[in-house]
Amino acid sequence: MTKLTTTSRQRLNNQAFACPRDRKLPINDVAHVRNAMARFDQVETKFCHPAVAKRRILKAAKKFGIDIGDVGKVKSFRSTKKEE
Numbered sequence: 001m002t003k004l005t006t007t008s009r010q011r012l013n014n015q016a017f018a019c020p021r022d023r024k025l026p027i028n029d030v031a032h033v034r035n036a037m038a039r040f041d042q043v044e045t046k047f048c049h050p051a052v053a054k055r056r057i058l059k060a061a062k063k064f065g066i067d068i069g070d071v072g073k074v075k076s077f078r079s080t081k082k083e084e
Contacts, residue, residue: 018048
């Protein structure tokens with residue numbers, strides 16, 4: 001996978017992440033989109049709805065010409081929001 005240094009990550013626009021508000025799952029290149037697809041169900045977040053993140057990952061995959069067949073198997077990721 002392409003190395004994403006801390007400086008490079010900080011320079012990325014929020015739109016280069018599947019979860020832009022908390023800047024999780026970068027989707028700026030082919031390697032990172034594949035990684036986001038593989039790790040989607042391991043993410044813990046307070047601010048990102050799984051359906052939104054999944055849609056963003058699928059859009060990036062389409063942009064880079066990545067097969068999205070396996071992404072359908074992923075249900076969601078864990079939310080760290082407190083249930084009220």
